[in-house]
Amino acid sequence: MILKCVAIDDEPLALELLSKFISQTAFLKLEAKFSNAIEALGYINQNEVQLIFMDIQMPDLSGMELARILDGKKNSDKTRTIFCTAYHQFAIEGYKVEALDYLLKPYSYEDFLNAATKAYQYFERIKNAQAPKIVEAAPAQDYIFLKVEYQLVKVMLKDITHVEAYKDYVKVHLQSKANPLLSLTSMKNMEELLPSDKFMRVHRSFIVALDQIDSVAKNVIQIGAHQIAVGENYKEQFLEFLARWMN
Known part of the structure; x- marks a missing residue:
């Protein structure tokens, strides 16, 4: 399974690093990158996107505001967010909008990969839950x-x-x-x-x-x-x- 991703950050260097990490991860595909959340929202509304990596503090529309908009849409579980920010005080708000993870800048590729793997596992669970059950279900976890x-x-x-x-x-x-x-x-x-x-x-x-x-x-x-x-x-x-x- 390949996850279709979007990267959003108003800092050019941060956006390039994020794009690089996405591109070098085998199960991620970078569909688009944006320096502002309003443009990104337009793209996300028109295209299939499973995973959004984005900064929180951005002009015009913040990453948190964009996450709230997406969280209020139908089938919001089909598009999930991983925040990438330099400010730890937004962590609680991040969990309120059901963000999958919260990367604190500066983060390493190892940190990024751990968060991306969590996202991959989430979408695997969604996929398996929707798949028709042909064989007997595995015992429930205890x-x-x-x-x-x-x-x-x-x-x-x-x-x-x-x-x-x-x-x-x-x-x-x-x-x-x-x-x-x-x-x-x-x-x-x-x-x-x-x-x-x-x-x-x-x-x-x-x-x-x-x-x-x-x-x-x-x-x-x-x-x-x-x-x-x-x-x-x-x-x-x-x-x-x-x-x-x-x-």
């Missing part, structure tokens, strides 16, 4: 990886008791640790990561592990020392689960 501070942490599904929204982060509560893991991601992303037969969203701020529920009383779930209210919008689905649980 773990996920979470970005915690500046590292990826492997978390076993059976260790998770519940997930709690916390500002721009989520708290992942585990049986094996006294304190939850704090990960910079969204509840929506956690819903997609966690298997629906084992986890359920019961409130806009909570996802629970179904096999960790100790008791339920008056729409309040007890998991260990934690009491979690079932939100009004989630009651019907949770009551269906309870009906099956009690049979």
Whole structure:
């Protein structure tokens, strides 16, 4: 699989380096490069582009503004972004628009390749999910990886008791640790990561592990020392689960 790419940066040297790195990576194809995001947006609207490498601070239209525009379009998962910037303070905003990665200038080819490989793996998963299943599906993974501070942490599904929204982060509560893991991601992303037969969203701020529920009383779930209210919008689905649980 070859990913069609666009490079956007208003600094000529930075744009040339980015274009060079894309061109020397076997699974990437540089379709176009731009020094301004408005021109790039016009091109992206008219052409198939899977991966955008771009700076954040640019005149007229910033990289973050362009990412928000693209994130609001239908099928936004078909075009993803990797930010390349000299300013680390934009990292949280980058995750809000579901950027695949965040390269801090000056970055090496090794840094670039790691980010590009992450993008390749993302599109491989999308491709495999859309492909017709001819053979028996492989067993589901019993773990996920979470970005915690500046590292990826492997978390076993059976260790998770519940997930709690916390500002721009989520708290992942585990049986094996006294304190939850704090990960910079969204509840929506956690819903997609966690298997629906084992986890359920019961409130806009909570996802629970179904096999960790100790008791339920008056729409309040007890998991260990934690009491979690079932939100009004989630009651019907949770009551269906309870009906099956009690049979």
